[in-house]
Amino acid sequence: MTPTTIKRINWVGGIFTVFTVICAILWAFPIYWGIISSIKPEDEVIRPYIELWPETLTFEHYWFALTETQIGTWYINSIVTAVGVTVLTVSTSLFAGYAISQLRFPGRTALWWLILASFMVPTQVLIVNHFVLMADLKMLNSWAGIILPQLIHPVIIIVYKQFFDQVPKDFREAAAMDNASEWDILFKIYIPMNWGVTTALSIVIFIWAWNAFLWPFLAVTKTEMMTITVGITQVFDAFGVYYARQLSAAVLAGFPVALAYLLFQRRVTQAITLSAGIKG
Structure with a gap:
């Protein structure tokens, strides 16, 4: 590889690096802005110009969200439903993935x-159907x-089915020769052998359900x-919307x-990669 080629590659890599950094800043700026605004007094939040750092730091909005709302109850509801x-x-x-992958039955x-x-x-x-069904029940x-x-x-079933298909048949045949039941084969x-997949999928589903x-x-x-x-949408005042209070509640929620x-992070990335592979 000639020095000219190496120099060209370095330029291309540098351009992609700068582009990636700019995209990362654009993505992270709303998060930064929300956090910074949550520790500003309300009069600073509603100013018509941009301030990247508050003149006065205050945590009164977080105190309001923690003491004047039912955020503790909302946390419990989110934990119970997400889990x-x-x-x-x-x-x-x-x-379902194990049955479709390993068992033979009519209609499989x-x-x-x-x-x-x-x-x-x-x-x-399916939202309307779900609502009508839940109302009837x-x-x-x-x-x-x-x-x-x-x-x-269904993507979780597909992921499990694909991984169970990849398990060598020798393990199943050896267990069957030892008179192991289907439950023993599955759980033992x-x-x-797929515990890492289960952990990764569980984390992603929990995050999805929480959000x-x-x-x-x-x-x-x-x-x-x-x-x-849903509860953070109820953080308002009788005299109007207080943006800093809502942002502080949003920060606590996220x-x-x-x-x-x-x-x-590694498990979440693994699960996203698995799902992307199935979709592709």
Whole structure:
């Protein structure tokens, strides 16, 4: 490789690096602006010009969100519903993926094609049906009413099915020769070999369920049953909207998932890669 070629490659790499940094700044600026605005007095927030740093630091808006709202109850609702969605989605998807991959039963192929077809249907299309069903079952304004309609994740079944297909048949045949049941084969062979996948998918589903807004917003009308993403819309004052208060509540709502992402970044990236591979 000639020095001229190396110099050209360095220029190209430098241009891509600068472009990437600019994109990262543009992406991160709204987050920075929201956090900084949440620690400004309200009169600084509504000024008609941009200030990248507050003149006066104040945490009164966070104190208001923590003491004058039901944010503790909203946190509990979000934890319960997010954990419920995660556990039920991952467990049912695991069983379905194993059954389609390893068992032979009537209608197996039709079920697999139905799952693939449902993957093409946007969840928002089913919102009206979900609402009518939950209303008929008297499950609105309840944890069950929030959790059940959010359990539809065919991509998780597809990921599990693909990984179970990759497990060598020798393991299954050896276990069958030892008279192991299907439960033993699943829990003692297949799940331990795919534990990393389960962990990654669980983290991503939990983050998705925590951040969900549309369905919890429609399914809940009582303030005490709201999740954190819906509850922060209730942080207002009788005399109008206080932007700093709403931003502080939004920061508190997003902090747990941001912390989870920072702690489990490698697992989250792995799960996103798996999902992208299936979609591709």
